[in-house]
Amino acid sequence: MANVRGVSYTFGEDAIVDKCAELDLDMIVRAHQVVHDGFEIFAKGKCITLFSAPDYADQYDNHGAILFVDANLKCKIRKMPSRKRVEPPSKDQEKI
Numbered sequence: 001m002a003n004v005r006g007v008s009y010t011f012g013e014d015a016i017v018d019k020c021a022e023l024d025l026d027m028i029v030r031a032h033q034v035v036h037d038g039f040e041i042f043a044k045g046k047c048i049t050l051f052s053a054p055d056y057a058d059q060y061d062n063h064g065a066i067l068f069v070d071a072n073l074k075c076k077i078r079k080m081p082s083r084k085r086v087e088p089p090s091k092d093q094e095k096i
Helices: 013-023
Strands: 028-031 039-042 047-050 064-069 075-080
Antiparallel strands (some): 039 047
């Protein structure tokens, strides 16, 4: 379904799970959407949204995050804390 601005599409967890099965993918990693904690895991771990710019454009108080993938394809997310937020970021995610 097209979103209200008409520049992208909105889809649910079922679409992610189905497309990963169809294409034999373990996960989809996407970026360029501000998420408050720097990353967001969706669709039973099949979709991860990353945003690497903490305090984006000095208009937000979001954390940033970077995804590291090792030679065995083990994923780890490291958070970059916001300078504006009082509470610290939650722990890094070890295994996705």
